[in-house]
Structures are given as structure tokens and as C-alpha cells.
Amino acid sequence: MIVAMALSALVAALGMVTMLGARGRRRPGPTTSDFLVASRGVTPLWNASAISGEYISAAAFLGTAGLVLAYGTDMLWLPVGAVAGYVLLLAFVTAPLRRSGAYSMSDFAEWRLGSFAVRRIVTACVCFIGWFYLLPQFQGAGVTLRVLTGAPVWAGWLVVVAVVLALVLSGGMRSITAVQAVQFWVKLLAVAVPAIALLAVWRLDDPGDPAADRPPVFERATTVQVHAEAAVKVTAATPVTVRGRLDGVDRDGTELMLTAGPHVVGEKSELVFPAGAGVPHVERLPVQDGVTWATPFGRGAGHELYSAYSGMIGVLLGTVGLPHILMRFYTNTCGRAARRTAAMVPVLLSLFYVFPALYGAMGRLYTPELLMTGDTDATILMLPQRLVPGMVGALLSGLIAAGAFAAFISTSCGIVVAIAGTTSQSLLLRGGIGAFRLGAVFALAVPLTVVWRVGPQGAAGLVTLALTVSACSLCPLLLLGIWWRGLTPAGAGAGLVVGGGLAVIAGVVGLFVGPGGGWTGAMLTRPALVIVPVAFAVMVAVSLLTRRTVPRRADRAMARLHLPEEIVIR
Incomplete structure (x- = not known):
């Protein structure tokens, strides 16, 4: 029964995606502007919904509940950092970035600094961020299909790739805007309705307190x-x-x-x-009693404080520099509309993030075996059948499956558009719709060839890698490029290479070699607290050493970034 419900939900989700994508393409002769920025005609509420739908990825939908199950309240830094990142975007980035008139992050870098070399470095950073971000979408899709239907994990990868290619190649940003906006509300309903129903059953069942003063046990055989x-x-x-x-x-x-x-x-x-x-625990997960699980930093483990703050800094500043999120602000009509969009996003995300924490708490009582297999991302998928066996549980599982695939597809579409738009303008040198479509295939091909070698990883951990690369590279470039006239091409390039390069190396070593233990492990898994200050320092120091190369048009660029649109700066 659950297999039939899951497959029905998947078909329904894919049908909805196809219909919305087709509606977004009802315009003859799509232009490059349609593909990259939806002709800059998206309203604030519609865009805020699309951004929220794009940001709620595998990490938000599956990973947050799994992290709360495994580590407790220590892991709430992930949603807190994500929401706070949009506050920084609202205060420092959105309106000036929209006024720049650029199509992508690489366009902004070249426009602000007048350097094609910096543009290409930014393009490389965008690609690595996007590839790291696509890995958890593939893995989340594979886990979802395996848990609900028993299908091999690669089947989930192929479903996501096929649907994303169909949407992106046919309509670009205009096509996916409607998909992402509606899918946010689908995902919110998909996570909220089962959570409320399961919470009611939980209270009636009264199985115990997840914060009880003992390690997890199997409540039933x-x-x-x-x-x-x-x-x-x-x-x-x-x-x-x-x-x-x-x-x-x-x-x-x-x-x-x-x-x-x-x-x-x-x-x-x-x-x-x-x-x-x-409950036996997989080696990498801590064994905690309920009091420790419910208390921030309750374990007293080594380097815990550093890891938490470094992770939060990575998510906070990484959100500021995410290329697929920043591209959405280019679709607003003006800087004021971009600021209104950014103000709405934290409200929508806060509404969503209430529910994964509830799933994590219930999982400690009803799905503790996931602590043994390490497959904690499956928490939200398995809970309905555990609390409400039968038809009702199957219906709730189907609803969650639809929301999960909406998350994978929505986020993947945004990332592929960001990579395709950037590479088509920077690496392929000719731009246009054909180059954009080639860039979309390139964006999906790289992570698809390596995902099978990564092995089982938590969705939240993989997304954190992408956010860390963003925090160490594009975030410093954006903040200094928008607010400091003295940034030079040499300074920007050096900071991007050092910050982004170190973050990518740490991510690759952690994925394919393993982080290890002690300070080495903490630094490889959560390097943002060290690398971000280094990236800022390198950009500032090299810019001061090369201050004579400040672009001649820097004053006009700064005026355009910060003056109202009504004042035209030539």
C-alpha cells in the first residue's frame, strides 16, 4: 500500500511540476532574458515564495529532522543560520545588487571590477558551490525512493536529472519561477499536515518523553x-x-x-x-541521554563549541553568497522590490522550519533504529507508518514523498539555472540559449558522475559544504564589492582563490578521504570560522597593496549601487 501511495505521490508531484513549467513557457520565442532573469518581471511575493521553495532543499526537508534526531538541539543552528542569512541579504546586498543590472554573479564581478579574469574565478566558485549543493538533492531523492518503494538509490538520481533537464532546457528562469513558487506552498503543506496529525497521535499515544534521562531504547519489538x-x-x-x-x-x-x-x-x-x-549507534553518532540531547552543548565533547559556531557562520554567510538565490533577486523589477522580497523570505522560512524539529523529536521515540543504520535522513519518511499504520499512514507518507521530491526538483532547478547562466556567459564565450542549454547539461553531469563515489552522507552536511564554499568566496566579494570602493581586481581574485580554494579542498578531502578526528576533523568539516576571516583579510590586504589598480569607474559603480533607480548613473 505504501509503495502505491508513494508512487502516486511522485507521479502527482511530477505532473504538477510539468504543468507549472508549461504555464511558465506560454510565451512565444523565449529570449535570453527569459532564460536568465524571467525578463525582470517577478513580483515580490511570487519571488519570495520561489526563493523559499528553492532554499528548502534536501537539507531542510530531510536533513534537519535527521540532525535533530541524532544530535538534538545543537543542530538548530542550521535553520537559525539560514533565516539569519536572509536578514543580512536584506540589510546589505539585495537592493544594491539588483541596481547593478547584472545577470549573474560573474556579470556583477566583471561589471564592478572590470576584470574578465575575476569573472572566470567567480564562475569556478559558482560551479563548485552548485555541484556540492546538487549532491544532497541526488542522495535525498535516492533515499526517498529506496525507503518508500525499495527502488535502488540511482533511480532517484535519474528522476531528478530527467525532470530538471526537461524544465530548465525548455524555459530557463521563466519556466522554473512558477514551479518554485507553488512548490514552496506544496512543501509547507506536505510537512505541516503530517506533522500536526502525528503530533496529535503522539500526545494520545503517550509513548514517553524524548528528553527522558536515558539513552534511546526500542519502545516496542x-x-x-x-x-x-x-x-x-x-x-x-x-x-x-x-x-x-x-x-x-x-x-x-x-x-x-x-x-x-x-x-x-x-x-x-x-x-x-x-x-x-x-539502541546501538553507528560509530559516528553520539550516544546521548534525553537530557543531554535536549541541552545545547550538553555533551561537552571536544571542539563542540567551535564546530557549532563555525557551522553557523558558514550557513549564515554562505546564504549571502549563494548564486542560485542571488540570481532570483535579478528577476525583481527594481531594488525596492528586491528588498521587499528579501524581507518576506525569513518569515516564510521560519514558518517551515518549525516542523522538521518536531519530526526529529518524534523520531527519537518511534524510529530510533535510524541511529543504528546511520540513515537519519529517512526520519521524516518513516514516521507516518510508525505512528499511524495502514491507509492513513500511507496517505501521509505519500504527501511527504510529494513534498520531498518537490524540494529536490525545485532546488536543483535553481542551481542548474545559476551554473548554466554563469558558464554560458563566461566559459562558452558566446552566451545565448544554446550555450545556456549546454551549460545546464554540464551542471548536472559533473555531480552525477561522482555521487556514487561519495557514499552515504547526511543531506545537511553536504549542503553545509556548499554553504561554506559560498561563505569563503562569494560572500566576501559581494560585501566588499558593494560597500568598499577600494576593492581591486587583484585583491578580489586573490581572496577568491585562497578562500574558495581552501574551502573546496576541505570539502573534497572530507567527502572522499574522511575528516578524521580531533582538531583536524573539526577543521575539515566546519572550516568557515578560520577560512572566512582569511578570505576577507587577503582581499583587503592585496587591494591595499594594489590600490593604484582600483577601477576608474569605481565611483560611478558605487553611485549606481547605492542611489535610487530614479537617478540614472551613466
């Missing part, structure tokens, strides 16, 4: 299927029945007692735990 080999840790002796491979020994329904300490569960093994048994 639970069968755990392990899809990939997992190293787990057990804090106290735990009874279990094993079908499969455990600690290198094949078992066939063997009843045994898991001793405290580390164990290795083989691929495709099945473990049955009785009610009240403690």
Missing part, C-alpha cells in the same frame, strides 16, 4: 534491516536475534547478547530487538 555494512557501538549488553553477518560470523536466526563495545553488522543483515532494548 523492532526489526532493523541494515542495507550497507555498519560499524556500531553498544553501551550496555543488549539481547538480539540476528539473520545475516555479525562480527564476521554468519548467523541464521541466532539469539545472542550483544556485549558492550564495538560490533560490525554485515550488509543486508536483519536484527530483531525486543521492547526496551538499548
